[in-house]
Amino acid sequence: MSSPVAPVQPGSELYAITLRQLDSAARLMGLDGNLHRVLRAPKRVFSVQVPIELERGEVEVFTGYRVQHNINRGPALGGLRYSAASSVDEVIALAMLMTWKCALVRLPFGGSAGALVCDPSTLTARELERLSRRYATEVSVLIGPTSDIVMPDLNTDGQVMAWIMDTFSMHAGYSVPAVVTGKHVSIGGTEGRLEATGRGVFISLVEAAKVARVGLEGCRVAIQGFGNVGSTAAALLYAAGCKVVAVSDSHGGVYSPRGLDIPMLLVYRRTEGRLRGVPGTDAITNAELLTCDCDVLIPAADDNQITAANASAVRARMVIEAASGPTTEEADRILEDRGVLVVPEILAGAGGAIVSYFEWVQGLQESFWTEQQVNERLETAMTEAFNAVLTTRERLGTSFRAAAYIQAIKAVADATEFRGIYP
């Protein structure tokens, strides 16, 4: 099939994989060729140049992107990342993945994504603020509470969201909190947003364990990445009676077959700034963690971690993907052949998008929910989506990942077909 999208550029593996996932799901579900061509193409790809004056007086010009992939199911929702490795292809892929994620968990949103190509570790807080505000101004023709809502992603947080929201509001002349999500509660954010992705991963594990008939009590879990997502999931799993046997950060990790004391580990990490050296634990490398003796593996760090080189050695019976793109296509086939249940990131990592939607709804209604209400509604949304994917998997006899993609793509394709091709 000919692609209306520009050819894949070198270094944009994620884009190539994302298109192949769409093509493969389209084949399995017998998607109409016209709809397939529409879904392959991002609706809008916007590139901006962002000049800012650095503290030393020089002006540097950064490149930024905002991409809206598909908005047939509602306004776009998508992250903003600050990364020196970002490219337009990566942003198109992330926007497409957001379209599928929002559709899969039935949010009335399309998918978008944004990036500023920069290394934030080399910038001062003042420079980051200028950069964020100027980027917000440049993309203000696209973003908005009813057109494209921005949420945090790699190297952006509630502070960056506050600068974007404030800049957008300054241009509007009044406060527009719903243009971003992931903002602090004091400026219209929601309870439960910070923990939402980790909580969604936890809920996915609970549901997957039911399918694999594994009890939670004593279930051995290894988690790669102990950041926002990994540490929240670890704390919830520990509280639920699981044995978290291994956790790691980019410097390596710790392992204990008896189960780690996660509350103690969180305090140790806060005070010592690292995981290595926790009393009563063994050191473990990130590579060893992926193949350690456990029932569940949660990659919650980087992409490309489970590959053809280590997939055969993975001992877990379930993989709950929290990171974006942690499993390569070859590894996915190997895990599938070995009967490992893989819950894909578009489902397991959807908690953040779901609670972003809750934040948006609360902001527009100017009526706010308790943390318990947020968490209960998150659990309902995640378990309903999980069970719908299970039904699709059983009906079509596909992998869990293929079923998730087919279900998401069908929802977007249906909306596109009902609306028709304008004019």
Ligand code: NAD
């Ligand atoms: P974070 O920056 O808070 O934490 C990342 C953790 O991974 C840190 O402990 C870091 O030391 C570790 N790490 C980084 N590279 C590593 C490597 N190569 N090997 C082992 N450990 C490594 O990030 P986060 O918000 O927890 O996100 C983690 C992953 O989840 C990312 O892939 C992100 O895209 C994905 N994700 C996050 C959200 C969200 O709402 N935060 C939503 C969906 C998906």
